[in-house]
Amino acid sequence: MNAPSLERKSIVKSYFSMKKHNAIVAWKKAKVMKRCYLFLLPYAIIFTAFNIVPLITSIYYSFTYYNILEPAKFNGVQNYINLFLQDDVFLIGIKNTFLIAAITGPVGYILSFVIAWFINELPSWLRAIAVVFFYAPSIAGNIYYIFSIFFRGDTYGIVNGFLIKLGIIQDPIMFLTNPEYMMPIIILVILWMSLGQGFLAFVAGLQGIDRSQYEAGMIDGVKNRWQELWYITLPNMKPMLLFGAVMAITSSFGVCNQTMALCGYPSTDYAARTVVTHLFDYGFSRFEMGYASAIATFLFVVMILCNKAIQSLLRRVGT
Amino acid sequence: MSKKKSFSVEKRKPKLLRRRVANRSRGGDLAIYLFLTIMALIMVVPLVFAISQSLKPLDELFLYPPKLFAQNPTFDNFSDLFASMTKSTVSFSRYIFNTVLITAVGTFGHVIIASMAAFVLAKYDFPGGKTFFNIAVVALMFNGYITQIPNYLVMNKLGWIDTLWSLIIPAFAAPIGLFLMKQFMEGIPNSLIEAAKVDGAREWYIFWKIVMPNVKPAWLTIIIYSVQGLWNNPANTFIYSEEKKTLVYALSQVSAGGIARTGQTAAVTVVVMIVPILTFVLSESQILETMASSGLKD
Numbered sequence: 001m002n003a004p005s006l007e008r009k010s011i012v013k014s015y016f017s018m019k020k021h022n023a024i025v026a027w028k029k030a031k032v033m034k035r036c037y038l039f040l041l042p043y044a045i046i047f048t049a050f051n052i053v054p055l056i057t058s059i060y061y062s063f064t065y066y067n068i069l070e071p072a073k074f075n076g077v078q079n080y081i082n083l084f085l086q087d088d089v090f091l092i093g094i095k096n097t098f099l100i101a102a103i104t105g106p107v108g109y110i111l112s113f114v115i116a117w118f119i120n121e122l123p124s125w126l127r128a129i130a131v132v133f134f135y136a137p138s139i140a141g142n143i144y145y146i147f148s149i150f151f152r153g154d155t156y157g158i159v160n161g162f163l164i165k166l167g168i169i170q171d172p173i174m175f176l177t178n179p180e181y182m183m184p185i186i187i188l189v190i191l192w193m194s195l196g197q198g199f200l201a202f203v204a205g206l207q208g209i210d211r212s213q214y215e216a217g218m219i220d221g222v223k224n225r226w227q228e229l230w231y232i233t234l235p236n237m238k239p240m241l242l243f244g245a246v247m248a249i250t251s252s253f254g255v256c257n258q259t260m261a262l263c264g265y266p267s268t269d270y271a272a273r274t275v276v277t278h279l280f281d282y283g284f285s286r287f288e289m290g291y292a293s294a295i296a297t298f299l300f301v302v303m304i305l306c307n308k309a310i311q312s313l314l315r316r317v318g319t
Numbered sequence: 320m321s322k323k324k325s326f327s328v329e330k331r332k333p334k335l336l337r338r339r340v341a342n343r344s345r346g347g348d349l350a351i352y353l354f355l356t357i358m359a360l361i362m363v364v365p366l367v368f369a370i371s372q373s374l375k376p377l378d379e380l381f382l383y384p385p386k387l388f389a390q391n392p393t394f395d396n397f398s399d400l401f402a403s404m405t406k407s408t409v410s411f412s413r414y415i416f417n418t419v420l421i422t423a424v425g426t427f428g429h430v431i432i433a434s435m436a437a438f439v440l441a442k443y444d445f446p447g448g449k450t451f452f453n454i455a456v457v458a459l460m461f462n463g464y465i466t467q468i469p470n471y472l473v474m475n476k477l478g479w480i481d482t483l484w485s486l487i488i489p490a491f492a493a494p495i496g497l498f499l500m501k502q503f504m505e506g507i508p509n510s511l512i513e514a515a516k517v518d519g520a521r522e523w524y525i526f527w528k529i530v531m532p533n534v535k536p537a538w539l540t541i542i543i544y545s546v547q548g549l550w551n552n553p554a555n556t557f558i559y560s561e562e563k564k565t566l567v568y569a570l571s572q573v574s575a576g577g578i579a580r581t582g583q584t585a586a587v588t589v590v591v592m593i594v595p596i597l598t599f600v601l602s603e604s605q606i607l608e609t610m611a612s613s614g615l616k617d
Contacts, residue, residue, distance in 0.1 A: 026446040035522050036439040036448070043436035044451065046492035051458050054469035061469070068472075115358060118351045131607070132600055133359045136366055139599055140592035141551040142567055145584060146369040156381055158368075192365070197495070197544075197610075204610035225343060239614020246459055246615065254462040257553070261571070276464045283468040284556060296465045307460045 055300070061293035068287050079294035089270050090295070093278040096183065097253060100274065101306075103187050105252035108194030109244060115195065116202035117229070131203055137193045144258050147189050151175035151262075179271030182263050186272060189258050196251060198244025205240035209233065238314070245310045253303050256280065275299050369592070372585035373397070380581050396582035397590075400573070403583065409561045411569065418550060418566040421483055425490035426545040430538050432491045437500035438526050442512055452501065456615070458494040467556060474557055485557035486565075490549055496541040502612045503537035504530060536605035543606060547595045566591055 030037070062079055066072035083090055119130045137143060150158045153174035160172040175181045209232070214222075217232045234241070256276035259265075263272035266281070275295060283292035364387075372380070374392035401411055439445070440452050463470075470489070471480075479485040507530060515525050531538070553567045570587040573580050599606070 030446045033443060033445040036443045036445045039435045039439040039522065039526070040448075040451065042432045043492055043497065046432070046488060047455065047458070047494070047497075049473060050470060050489040050492060051466060051494070052454070054466035054473060057469040057472065058466060115355070118355055121351075128603060130355065130359065131603060132596075133362055135599065136596050137362055139547050139595040140366060141588075141595060142570055143366065143369060143588060143592050145570065145588050146365055146372070149372060149581065149585070150365070150368070158387065192362070197613075200606060200610045201613045204607040205614065207607065208611040225347060242615035243613050250460060250462050254464050256464065279464060279468070283471075289468055289472075292468050296468060300461050300465045303461045303465075304457070 058293045058296045058300075061290050062297040064290045066290040066293075068289060072290065075290075079291050080298075082291070083294055083298070089273060090278055092270050093273040093275045096273060097255065097275040099183065100187060100190060100255050101249070101252040104190045104194055105248050108191055108252070109198065109248040111191075112195040112199035112244065113202050113241070116199055116206055117233070119203070120206040131200075134195050135199060138196045142261065144189050144193065144261055147185070148176065148262055151185055153177060176263050177268050179269050182267065182272045186255075186259055186262065189262065190252075190255060194248075194251070196247055198247045201240045201243050202237070205237050206233070209236045241314050242311055245314055246307055249303060249306050249310060253299065253306070366592070369585055369588050373582065373589045375582060377582065396586040400583045400586045409564070413562055414564060414566045414569040417483065417563060421486045421552065421565065422546055422549040425487045425549045426542055428487070428491040429493060429496055429545045430541060433493070433496040433541060434500055434531065434534070434538060435526065437497050437504055438530055440497075441501045441504035442507075442509070442530070455494045455497050459498060471556065480557055481559050481563065483563060486549070486552055490545060493545065493548065495544055499541055499609055499613055500534070500537050502614070503534055503609050506612055507533055536608040539602045539605040540609035543598055543602060546598055550594055551591070
């Protein structure tokens, strides 16, 4: 009766003494390598001040009523209750954001991999030009303003002009003020700009795959490019696929600039509202910081969960 | 004779397109070329349209039916832009100056600070290093909008509201730069660093004289990303004074001017897009070399 508990006690004791030992070893190591910390220090301070501290304060303020002028008052989960049960505009924002993320995330991701895979077999001079062509929209800054001319609601708009000339429509369509057309246009524009950092990682990763693996695959009976893709290319690309997925998710949930520039802010009937524009509205127009923090915390949780889910899915690729 | 002919054909072929791989179907190749051509056109047409729009004279901008390409290109829109901008309270050159300043200072600081941190994280095994890197990877997974509101409070505490510091300093610690730099530095052979240590080199010397010259592709890449981010920074949350606003903000003001400013909007768009695209074209090969090590390992 006594023996097992004694044994357990000694295990606990040895566990703690090991912990202590490890801590001492780590401390000694840290002392020896203190110059490493000096190298890390500038980055660590700025990173903490503008990423970690804001994240934690955001979570804290999401449980308070805070309007900057008065000190924050704790009000439990009231912000979250208001958010999901009373704020109809927020629900539009969630719907739009999830719609945009569910379409532009996967389509943009797959498209950037497919294009990277296709141009991989081009000769190098042609590949270099192709990379610039496909990547330019993502880095061209506020190029999406040009779409406000494309889709302008009068006859001078390019799309309206052509449709009228072809006789498909009689009167110009108010593309950017009519809620029916807003989301499809926004999604098209975002897709157009969505070959981001993931695309570059794919192009580079495909170039880095060892050629001899393909030759070995050919001898082992790989018949066509699809088998080659599944059995050789994808397993080799796994780290890049993970990186690309992180980038795609992060950008597809953060859509706001394009909707604000094209459909106006606020847009007609809030039809182009996203979670981030809602966050701006409450944070920087109404200064309801507690409520805005609740929106931010919600978005943070969604992004992290989505990343984790996609990563565990991608780990199974090619196995 | 026939031998000679076949030789010349063989020689010509690989120059244009790479030798065919055995397990590829010709139809598949054709389909791929077709797909790529169509996609490339879709990608490029709006960019070309932006340039052509900025070169259209006034009567062509409001032509019905509209034309995609300028018939009589002029630089009127650009000169109008500078003229109307110099007449306003803040001159156009001021916006350009602000943007260039934050881009240059922010990028320079980012490269130095992120490389220093990446160097010790990649090449030294010290307590807390791995944890710190993992936290930085998590920071890749959410974007800046989430922290923007509390960031405002932090800036307020520091007294940086309405100063350019509020744009420059946070850019120093962008997680993507640290991530790419660290992954690339891991590829540098340890023997190189060990050899330097045996010769009695200090960490700073190893970092500055041995590691940094060897990771040129990586710092070019993070320069591009940093320039891209800072150059396109709308600066509309922390900055109030008109004379501290950036170029992208000026663009949004011009295009808010409505239909009368159509040509000038296109001109500003072109001015804004030229810099990131040019920097990318000039450093493409180096960037791709860096991205080859960008993978997220388990």
